[in-house]
Amino acid sequence: MTTSPDSDFHLNRPGALIAALPAVLGFVPEQSLVLVTLDRGELGCVMRVDLDTALDDHLAHLAEVAARGAPEAAIAVIVDELGAGCRMCNDDHRFLAEVLTDALDGQGIELRDVHVVERIAAGARWHCADGCGRGGSVEDPSSSPVAAAAVLDGRRLYQRRSELQDVIAISDADHTAALEAAIVEAMAARAKRPRDDAATRADVEAAMVAASAAARGERPSDADAARLACALRNPHVRDVLYALAVGSKAAQGESLWSTLARSLPSPWRADALVLLAFSAYARGDGPLAGISLDAAIDCDPTHEMARMLDEALQRGMRPEQIRELGLSGFRVAARIGVSLPPRQPFDRRAG
Template sequence: MHSPPPIADPADLIVSVPAMLGFTPNRSLVLVFVKRETGCDRVLSVPLAVRTASPLEQERLSDTEIADLAARMCRQSDASAVLAVLVDDRQSRPAVPVTTDDRYGSVLEALDTHLDSVGLKFGGAWSVRVIATDAAWWNPFDPRQHGHLPDPARSPIAVGHKAIGRPIYRTRDELAAFVDIDLALRDQVAALLPNAAADAQQRLARTVRIGDPDAYTRQAVWQVMQTIKAFSANSVPAPQTLANMAVALRDTDVRDVMFGVAAGVHADRAEQLWTILTRALPDPDRAEAATLLAFHALLRGEGVRADIAVDAALAADPEHRMAYLLGVAVATAIPPQRMRRLCRAGIEAAAALRIDIGAAESDSHTKENLDDPNR
């Protein structure tokens, strides 16, 4: 995962929120978990941001639940402080004396009190009606501290995301569209799945007869890796190829090897294929692709995207154990570095099968450019 650039003042922090979340929040309370840069008291780095409903919404977490969530996620992300960004078009900038809405005040007070009681710090709060160029921002408890926002698209985090081809969406619903089902493609793939499954069953039976059942898994992993390596960002694999991949991923050993691919030089290609499969497969096969998609997002610390993919996986297969476990990881803000245990297990499984999955670190200089014509 790429380390986020440091944030030095409230305006920089606020305009970085859309890039942190992957979408521009509205009527939200965003908790930002920060660390102080070594040797610099004013510069903060941001390992994590989480969005909850605005305190002005009827259906929201209670003040106590928000405070507990902040403390738990602060510990999980090894952060030293929590900052709050209130985004709600119904806000008005307070005058002197302070007249902050009691519903905001109670949440912020609960955060301050609870974090202090467990040895953590509440670093402050800032309010905006909307996160946009020239929008006003202010400190809800000190109206003398205020200003206008720079262009969110030019924040260092947003620029970094753009450089690696990761878009920032206008709303969460727009972000969630990346897992929307392509009905026409799904119907084409679904029609091919029975024959693909029958062919796979014949291959498995042959390997059992020759006393080498691992040969089936080895061949399936090899075929999936060939598809990943041959993938071009400018085209969608043929429906037959997608059906073959879906059947291969029904073998949990094959699926587990793919966790190792997420930490290697083919990670971008694989993730784009899991996205296509999530959109193209019928239930319950869709769950395997969506689970892998969620894992890639978790590995980068993108909790919102991971949460959307987990929801898609569990909708396709409510009993999917790995999707459930990844959902727990999202809810409890498991740090990305802890998710690398699954990567290592996948790499070891591939090595046991004698299959090269390109197991370099995901931020390695050898990571592929999908649009490189010389690849």
């Protein structure tokens, strides 16, 4: 995710940088390695991986992803509740810092600092991994300028990554399994009918009606959910619906995609997850976009839009650039005779 910190936020204050990480990631990282790239004096791409026995295998990939944004440098934070205060663990942290330094050097990226902290909370102590002797206190994460900006943009911050994952988790496995039969039946029926602009228009309009109902807290019936699952397989339908994310009814669309993401079976769930990811990304919610894209790729590894958005997110592409992709939906809508909600002016706080 990419963010533009407040002028009071300084990258040369480790306590402030560490305190900002929950707001950037969307949750409080635990037992994690967090890599922060620096882009013209601002936070660039922020990536997190678990601290586990397979971490060494992830470092080369982490460096490759970081290099895609051509950052000027990077800073790493090791969040290790089990080992931050353990003297015997210092060697492990130092070795990890050395391996990460080598991986980033291979990509032409300078690793300026590696900080170690037990947990990310006000008053927690941090120290440098290389034994330089520097250390200090973590500032209050809830008072971070980045956290304030996130709340102002309407983003919810979670205590754990698992809580963020729960936002898109299947809510009723039995109901989802039952929906699969209804979707297969609906697809068979649709295969007998022509796929033309009139059919695309009808599907888009049905989705917009369902989005309005979802915003009122109404769930689609099984028949409507099956129809929507089939409709979203049509790339022309999806192209139009991406435009909802940049229109005045964006919240309605996101309500529907969230509902479908928690109820549809694979592979149809992938389309709802990608639409949810696009909507979240367009309004600056990188954490929700990332979680949704991970799930979409798990559902359908060949989904082109999921792969493209994931690449954009990893490169640190800004939300206003992603919003431009939604504009093509207005052109498709005009061609097939669908009236979409007007385009919403971009709020630069979300970038």
